[in-house]
Amino acid sequence: MALPEPYRVKGLILLGTTVFSTTEQLKLNLLKSRDTWCETKVPSDEAMLAGAASFGGPARVGEKVYEKIKQMWIKRYAEPEGYDPAFNCLLNRDGIDDKINVPTLVLHGAEDPVIPAE
Known part of the structure; x- marks a missing residue:
């Protein structure tokens, strides 16, 4: 909306992008990360931890929250049909x-491994 009709938008706040x-x-x-994620029906613990690096993993959010995130990811993003979109x-x-x-x-984490802050 901000690109084709900027008069409708006062400004943007971009988060982690x-x-x-x-x-x-x-x-x-x-592509390598995607292949690792999708090589099994349910992503491996290794793939889950690699994905969790974007927010600091279980050490940053705690095991309980991390387990909830893992279950959400499995429900939403397991297999190519869920992951690819x-x-x-x-x-x-x-x-x-x-x-x-x-x-x-632009608000951005300094340790995001997917999209570097610079």
Whole structure:
């Protein structure tokens, strides 16, 4: 909405994202992560921990919260049918850095392994 009709938007707050398109190196990393996630019907503990790195994993949120997140992920994102729609948003995103024409605040974690803060 901010791109085609900026007069309707006073500003944007972007949380944990980027305005840039996906780099080729990130695409390779994401494809490897996707293959690991989808190699079994229920993602392996290794795949779950790799995905949890985006928020610091069980050490950051505690085992109880982490277990809830794991169950949600299994329900939503198990197998390619669940994983690929969300994955494709990351993999195939267009860069909009030269198109945003409203004030924009970007909030981003300093330790996000998928989208670097810089």
